[in-house]
Amino acid sequence: MKKNIFKFAGVLILIVAIFAISTAFTGKETKSTSSKNSCTVYVKYSNGSAAEGIKVSGDVCGGVSCVGGTGNVYTDKNGKATIEWSEGCRLCYIYVKGTSHKGDYQNGKTYNFTL
Numbered sequence: 001m002k003k004n005i006f007k008f009a010g011v012l013i014l015i016v017a018i019f020a021i022s023t024a025f026t027g028k029e030t031k032s033t034s035s036k037n038s039c040t041v042y043v044k045y046s047n048g049s050a051a052e053g054i055k056v057s058g059d060v061c062g063g064v065s066c067v068g069g070t071g072n073v074y075t076d077k078n079g080k081a082t083i084e085w086s087e088g089c090r091l092c093y094i095y096v097k098g099t100s101h102k103g104d105y106q107n108g109k110t111y112n113f114t115l
Contacts (some may be wrong), residue, residue: 035087037107043079045115050079054115058105059093060085091098 013021043051058070066089073081083105085091096113105111
């Protein structure tokens with residue numbers, strides 16, 4: 001029984017050592033390669049005050065792999081929310097409190113909406 005445990009431990013150590021050596025020589029790191037685009041959205045009420053806790057989301061377009069939404073985010077106390085979407089896709093709609101706003105929204109830009 002002890003002999004089998006030592007054999008198993010030896011094989012396990014050998015596998016780990018081979019993986020470590022192969023990773024070191026390839027120079028590849030295991031970093032996330034997914035890139036994101038983002039834009040900033042500010043939401044305010046008609047009286048000019050910041051709208052806190054408002055649900056903001058978006059729909060992407062631009063190809064077969066660019067289908068779907070961005071997920072929901074909520075405005076902070078300053079009425080600010082950041083929408084993120086995959087690189088290579090376009091943000092075609094922004095939804096503020098369920099109301100759609102069609103446009104050509106671009107990475108790094110800021111957009112203002114009034115409720």
